Amino acid sequence: MDARQPQRRSSRQLPRPATPDSVLSGRATGATEQLRSSNDRLRSTAPSPFDTSSLPAESRRKTPGATPARRTASSDVSLSARAKRTARTAKDGLPSSSSGMPSPAHSTGPSQISTIASSSKGIEHGAGKRIRLNDNPTFDMLVIGCGGGPLESNLSAYLVKQRNKAWTEQCLALEAGSGMGAMQNILNDAPEALDDFGLQESTAQAAAGKMLDLIQAFVITHAHLDHISALVLAAGSAPRSKRIWGSPTTLSHMTDIFSGRVWPKLALSESDITPSFPNPPYIYATADVNTSAPFTPVDGIEVCAHAISHGTSLDGTVYDSTAVFVTSLEHDQGFLFFGDVESDAISRSPRNAAVWRKAARKIADEQLATIFLECSYGDDRPMPQLFGHLKPSHLIGELQVLADFLRELDHTEHRTKRRRRRDAHPNSPLSDLPLHGLTVCVIHVKDDIEHGVDLREVIRRELAELDKSAQLGCTFLVLEQGMRLEF
């Protein structure tokens, strides 16, 4: 049971204390101040030729249509209200996508902590915002859920496609913790987040079902329930077969679920398909984490999977999770997405460094500028209670490993794209910041049900503080449910 759910519902029925715009601009002001202090620190050592004023602009983007109807919790709200809002968006000249939006990663200084939203009720504030992370984005992402539990309505689940494709043409799901319920909440609370999905259904529930149908394949990093539960629950309703890609360990754990005991046998390997059950809802597909051989879960998108460590079980066994490099074959651009992971610094089986080495190569070749990395707890979390997750000091420590690999590459290889670009700006202090241009999207923040603390805000603050000495130069963005990212 979720003790906070009734609270959330009642808060959704209350009128907003201020218009969404004023809430957002208030947040933007705070962000500006935080950014200024960060950039002032840099300027005190050397002037920056870069524009350092634009990071919070995305949070100033107006969120049209936040009418009382948007607060309705009913699952049967007619989508005509959504259609009206969409029409109003067009009338007001506010684009449905963020064309012309500034690029926080490329146009701003070091050590930026986006303060786009700061409520534990992610769907109230983060939903519907479109954030462009770089100048020439390749991918679109919908954050169906990005929490680490226990709120079952906001668990890891992301939809991805190339920007030059329609969702009806290409739709890859990374993780499947939350599903139809979360989609329905987003449809009710922030329908503008979904205005390019082509949803014509008359109810949010039917529209969420359509979104589920659009998913062509799943890539799952590990079989913990907060990463697979929506996929399991929807198995009996899936209208057509979809592949579930995962490491052999992940798939073996999913077989335990789809065993006929926990859940019916609704997922099969290709070799187990029989004429009597020719189209199972799910077909297992193995991602080779030993060779990291690429596979294409949907046309045009290639994935390489690497085994990483997610804590140690009571019997001393290290639990396997997965990090995936996702690449658009057409654009030769990609991103790195981590499943749950612990720091190499405390792991019995440290395997992150190999991922960082590969990431550094791609960053140096300017093929990667976005990383999704978990940070489940604040820094006051005692080590024995991390349960295979990261906290801010560990996250910064991991990024320092990546930074070291990049420095090494910059030092030894002078012909990388990144090195040439930096050499073109020899007097820029930003040239010395190892992760400048990179956006780290922080995911899997746990819900604090004991004290009601907004851990996202805590983590933002702690990352900012830690980066004062680390000087990595990347942008941190703590994701919220319902956000739309372009990167």
Ligand SMILES: [Zn+2]
């Ligand atoms: Zn998890």
Ligand SMILES: [Zn+2]
């Ligand atoms: Zn996990």
